[in-house]
Amino acid sequence: MSSIELKGRFAPLTVIRVLVTDLRAVEHDLAAATGKAPGYFRNAPVVLDLSPVESAAEAVDLAELARAVRACGLALVGVQRSSGLLAARAEELGIGIVSLEGRARAPQLQAAPEVLEPAAAVATPPPAAASPPPPAAPPAPVTAAEAATAAKDAGAMDATAKDAGVEGHGEVAESVIVPHPARSGQRLYAARGDLIVLGAVSSGAELIAAGNIHVYGPLRGRAIAGAMGNEGARIFCQGFDAELISIAGSYMLSEDFQGEHIGKAVQVFLHGEKLTIEPLSALLAAKK
Amino acid sequence: MSRIIVVTSGKGGVGKTTTSAAIATGLALRGKRTAVVDFDIGLRNLDIIMGCERRVVYDFVNVIQGEARLRQALIKDKRLENLSILPASQTRDKTALTLEGVKKVLDELSADFDVIVCDSPAGIEHGAFAAMYWADEAIVVTNPEVSSVRDSDRIIGLLASKTKRAIDGDAPVREHLLLSRYDARRAKRGEMLSVADVLEILAIPLLGVIPESPAVLESSNSGTPVVLNGRSEAGEAYLEAVERLLGRDVPHRFLNGKPRGILSRLFGN
Numbered sequence: 001m002s003s004i005e006l007k008g009r010f011a012p013l014t015v016i017r018v019l020v021t022d023l024r025a026v027e028h029d030l031a032a033a034t035g036k037a038p039g040y041f042r043n044a045p046v047v048l049d050l051s052p053v054e055s056a057a058e059a060v061d062l063a064e065l066a067r068a069v070r071a072c073g074l075a076l077v078g079v080q081r082s083s084g085l086l087a088a089r090a091e092e093l094g095i096g097i098v099s100l101e102g103r104a105r106a107p108q109l110q111a112a113p114e115v116l117e118p119a120a121a122v123a124t125p126p127p128a129a130a131s132p133p134p135p136a137a138p139p140a141p142v143t144a145a146e147a148a149t150a151a152k153d154a155g156a157m158d159a160t161a162k163d164a165g166v167e168g169h170g171e172v173a174e175s176v177i178v179p180h181p182a183r184s185g186q187r188l189y190a191a192r193g194d195l196i197v198l199g200a201v202s203s204g205a206e207l208i209a210a211g212n213i214h215v216y217g218p219l220r221g222r223a224i225a226g227a228m229g230n231e232g233a234r235i236f237c238q239g240f241d242a243e244l245i246s247i248a249g250s251y252m253l254s255e256d257f258q259g260e261h262i263g264k265a266v267q268v269f270l271h272g273e274k275l276t277i278e279p280l281s282a283l284l285a286a287k288k
Numbered sequence: 289m290s291r292i293i294v295v296t297s298g299k300g301g302v303g304k305t306t307t308s309a310a311i312a313t314g315l316a317l318r319g320k321r322t323a324v325v326d327f328d329i330g331l332r333n334l335d336i337i338m339g340c341e342r343r344v345v346y347d348f349v350n351v352i353q354g355e356a357r358l359r360q361a362l363i364k365d366k367r368l369e370n371l372s373i374l375p376a377s378q379t380r381d382k383t384a385l386t387l388e389g390v391k392k393v394l395d396e397l398s399a400d401f402d403v404i405v406c407d408s409p410a411g412i413e414h415g416a417f418a419a420m421y422w423a424d425e426a427i428v429v430t431n432p433e434v435s436s437v438r439d440s441d442r443i444i445g446l447l448a449s450k451t452k453r454a455i456d457g458d459a460p461v462r463e464h465l466l467l468s469r470y471d472a473r474r475a476k477r478g479e480m481l482s483v484a485d486v487l488e489i490l491a492i493p494l495l496g497v498i499p500e501s502p503a504v505l506e507s508s509n510s511g512t513p514v515v516l517n518g519r520s521e522a523g524e525a526y527l528e529a530v531e532r533l534l535g536r537d538v539p540h541r542f543l544n545g546k547p548r549g550i551l552s553r554l555f556g557n
């Protein structure tokens with residue numbers, strides 16, 4: 001039997017797009033960007049996208065850049081595939097070269113100038129030029145312990161959430177049942193499985209799950225399913241009136257929804273690249 | 289043990305202090321030994337609404353910091369014998385309200401009072417947190433507008449997670465919704481949220497609906513809690529809410545505007 005196993009699944013990565021060659025500026029902006037959500041970025045796997053400075057490749061000190069990234073507590077996985085000098089330099093330094101092509105919704109963290117865009121594949125919608133600003137803060141993913149603490153902060157602590165706090169790598173998805181409504185300002189996580197809310201989700205509340213989200217009540221807040229990139233994740237609710245829905249990084253804001261679904265029991269899933277909202281009653285109709 | 293009731297809202301200016309004064313006075317009228325405590329350190333105005341601002345010598349912070357005895361700081365109401373006010377400090381910083389300090393004062397009040405009404409400052413910061421932390425019950429004051437409802441929703445979430453009862457896993461803080469500054473006609477025209485709209489979102493039991501009323505401003509200017517000030521609609525609505533707090537199941541008369549009194553019934557308008 002082999003001592004290792006190779007898995008094809010692409011882990012969620014944060015891409016740091018470097019826009020200038022000035023190392024000081026990049027260092028400064030990186031520290032500022034990661035300082036806003038230190039827990040979220042601790043040991044977060046990142047990839048450097050150097051394509052904006054490709055033309056000035058000689059001016060880029062990749063070794064120093066890598067040091068700066070690591071100094072912010074980030075885990076540098078590699079640089080995005082680029083041609084020529086920088087790729088060669090990365091190889092010399094033992095830094096991986098990663099191809100992110102085809103990841104249409106690749107998350108980006110721009111290191112300079114300022115803008116912080118949290119990792120889209122992890123949870124938040126991608127920055128889109130003409131669209132309204134995505135959710136303010138990056139939903140911290142990822143260790144179950146963190147998730148449990150976050151759930152506690154938000155008042156979601158219950159036996160099930162506690163269980164999710166046990167570090168475990170079993171195959172069984174660990175679902176979190178929230179036995180009360182989710183109120184404005186609360187952020188509830190299920191870091192490894194489904195998130196099930198027994199009650200209303202108020203506008204201003206945020207649900208984040210690696211798996212599916214089930215709401216037994218009206219959904220008026222935000223629901224982010226498939227937060228670790230699971231494109232098969234779905235959102236179910238009894239009364240649809242969400243502020244934002246997202247699955248595996250694709251998202252829609254309330255102004256994008258069709259009025260016909262408002263107030264209905266619906267499911268939301270990814271159909272190719274497109275988020276699809278479908279009344280649950282359609283399931284019954286289809287069976288006939 | 290006395291009942292500790294926090295009057296809170298998240299949003300500012302929705303009527304917390306008006307409500308604290310009216311409910312505390314109403315409870316005292318109904319024979320409960322009642323203390324009303326101002327947690328709005330630095331912006332005290334409960335004493336003004338209660339009409340005792342000139343009698344403030346020591347305050348809540350003095351007591352917490354051991355500079356005065358509780359007995360010296362408590363102001364006995366001149367109208368109702370079983371009503372007392374613990375004023376806030378106008379000069380201190382709200383961090384002076386330590387949770388342990390607050391607890392000590394509440395424990396001491398518990399010995400002499402049936403009900404302790406805590407007038408919370410606006411916001412969800414330290415002062416509001418200190419006011420809700422030890423509460424058994426909460427009156428969530430909401431105005432019929434979206435921003436106020438959203439803030440109340442937030443506060444209800446905090447009551448269920450950040451209070452002593454929530455942290456210890458005891459019976460949760462009992463929540464009461466008080467919808468204030470309500471204008472049934474404007475709600476009917478869709479200019480403000482209706483009672484049903486607010487109840488649907490907040491989903492906690494309705495303690496009362498207080499109509500928008502000029503009597504409230506008159507009362508606070510004259511330092512007379514609105515329940516003592518003649519027979520205003522707002523005063524009556526608050527007295528009804530007091531009955532419900534005391535466990536009596538009285539019908540809501542202010543849901544649809546002016547309750548029809550005997551005169552309007554006679555003259556049929």
Ligand SMILES: Nc1ncnc2c1ncn2[C@@H]1O[C@H](COP(=O)(O)OP(=O)(O)OP(=O)(O)O)[C@@H](O)[C@H]1O
Nearest residue numbers: 300301302303304305306410469499500501504505
């Ligand atoms: N039912 C009502 N009808 C008319 N005016 C009202 C009513 N209730 C309160 N007000 C007015 O609203 C204003 C704010 O009231 P109040 O001071 O009680 O609010 P608050 O929530 O304590 O404010 P803060 O957050 O600043 O402590 C006052 O001017 C008061 O007279």
Ligand SMILES: [Mg+2]
Nearest residue numbers: 304305328408
């Ligand atoms: Mg006030």
